[in-house]
Amino acid sequence: MPTDAAVSEQFLTAVRARRSIYGISDEPVVPDARIEEIVKEAVKHTPSSFNSQSARLVLLLKQEHKKFWQITTETLRRIVNDAEQFKSTLEKMNAFAAGYGTVLFFEDQKVIEGLQQQFAAYKENFPKWSAHSSGMHQFVIWTALESEGFGASLQHYNPLIDQEVKQTWGLPDSWALIAQMPFGKPTARPGEKTFQPLEERVKIFK
Numbered sequence: 001m002p003t004d005a006a007v008s009e010q011f012l013t014a015v016r017a018r019r020s021i022y023g024i025s026d027e028p029v030v031p032d033a034r035i036e037e038i039v040k041e042a043v044k045h046t047p048s049s050f051n052s053q054s055a056r057l058v059l060l061l062k063q064e065h066k067k068f069w070q071i072t073t074e075t076l077r078r079i080v081n082d083a084e085q086f087k088s089t090l091e092k093m094n095a096f097a098a099g100y101g102t103v104l105f106f107e108d109q110k111v112i113e114g115l116q117q118q119f120a121a122y123k124e125n126f127p128k129w130s131a132h133s134s135g136m137h138q139f140v141i142w143t144a145l146e147s148e149g150f151g152a153s154l155q156h157y158n159p160l161i162d163q164e165v166k167q168t169w170g171l172p173d174s175w176a177l178i179a180q181m182p183f184g185k186p187t188a189r190p191g192e193k194t195f196q197p198l199e200e201r202v203k204i205f206k
Ligand SMILES: Cc1cc2nc3c(=O)[nH]c(=O)nc-3n(C[C@H](O)[C@H](O)[C@H](O)COP(=O)(O)O)c2cc1C
Pocket: 018, 019, 020, 021, 153, 154, 155, 156, 190, 193
């Protein structure tokens, strides 16, 4: 890869700018084709252990996105008994549903089990490495979507919703849902973020 300080600085600028954005609307920000390209580029180029490519992504836009948050809302309604607690849950669900799209991050357990059989010495590690790789996919897409002008956040309503999600969109049983990323046009700025002293977190020896 050619070295280019400007490109690396652009990358770090995008890394710095990424935040959890909870206030989102369904106003379009970029053409759908661009969102689709981001998801495909991310899944193609984000690394995985042994290049196993175990990530599976589902992009839900517009009505499909709204359907997803409707499913999640109804699932939570069935299990949250306390009316007051459900009110705040409902507010959260409505805020996510107000967005433009959701990316669902899965990991194909069939791939992971195959690796465990093939490389028995690393058996314990493959599920961890699969989670690491999924996190990398999440980060790439989160940062890319926000660089395009969207606001996004990372949510975890799995495994409660897994079965209905798989049924609704006809997904293979071996796909395990890892995370959900609702996104849309930002309607609210993120709060102040605090940082712990870097000296306590990074040690450099030279
Ligand atoms: C592995 C991981 C899991 C997270 N899970 C959730 C979650 O379930 N719900 C949520 O609202 N935010 C979740 N977050 C977002 C973090 O709370 C957020 O990234 C952190 O507070 C820093 O804020 P920032 O994203 O604005 O930089 C998660 C972040 C990571 C990295």
